[in-house]
Amino acid sequence: MHDDAQLTRQQVSDAVSPLGWRLVLGAVHTEVDAPSLARAAEVAAIAAAGVDPDGQDRLTVDVRAERAMLRLMPPLGGLVTALDVRLAREVSEALAAHGFTTSPGRGDRAGRLQGLEIAIDALDIGKVRPFWQAVTGYIGEVGPSDLTAGLIDPLGRGPAIWFQQMDAPRPQRNRIHLDVDVPHDEGEARVRAALAAGGTLVSDARAPAFWVLADPEGNEACVCTWQGRD
The missing domain is CATH 3.30.1360.20 (Transcriptional coactivator/pterin dehydratase)
Structure with missing residues (x-):
């Protein structure tokens, strides 16, 4: 090959x-x-x-x-x-x-391998993306990836940023959330730990690609794996 x-x-x-x-x-x-x-x-x-x-x-x-x-x-x-x-x-x-x-x-130490993304909901990704690129000093990814309009730290230190397309304003819902990417054999365990710590399951419709979770006040985070993305 x-x-x-x-x-x-x-x-x-x-x-x-x-x-x-x-x-x-x-x-x-x-x-x-x-x-x-x-x-x-x-x-x-x-x-x-x-x-x-x-x-x-x-x-x-x-x-x-x-x-x-x-x-x-x-x-x-x-x-x-x-x-x-x-x-x-x-x-x-x-x-x-x-x-x-x-x-x-x-x-x-099992389960420590992970990646962190910051997801930003946007109505006009092309309009807001330049701001985030300028303020973070990040660069755009080259070629296809797991990120939508992704920005990455050129030194590989900070979390990746991606942009989620919105179709309507959502003033009562957080517009920035964390995606925690874990190995495919750690996803369900991480979800169980989050639920045991007081979280709630918002949606598992796309699991095991991702589960949407919320903290006790409704702030959301996603636990993600590579599965279901090919």
Whole structure:
């Protein structure tokens, strides 16, 4: 398969899940346990050496004292390709050769792989989008993606922003909400946790693509997965 081949979300998930990676919001993520900051930095170095020159701008690593979080995605957003899947496999193999294991999180750290989006409802997306791009310093995604008119942090630090088309004003409902994107096998558990914490289920009509939830005062958030989007 050519590295630039476009894959369905199901194909990506099927390919990376056995390696301990999960597809979340246009990227594949994994976690590697490390007993110290120095060992987590070693994980980052091994992963960086494990991607070929074409993958240097696709890999990011969050290094902490007890673990390293790895993410592979196209540098300017868009859908995951066969290249990202190949790099995930090669990074996992390189880490395994040094005694490290890629996983979606274990024990009390299970479910920490996630992505965060800010969703803005708009009657005229083309009119409001330039403001949000200017005020955040974000850039537009290149090519197709999971975001509508998406804006992303060029340094990959902040949450993505997308715009939801409105067909009529809704003055009594919040116009900005959070989307929490989790691995496909964590969606229902996250919804149950939110309900147990006092939330209510507004709609599960599009589940497992997303569940619409509300806090006790009616402010909404969505729990999302890649499923049901191909």
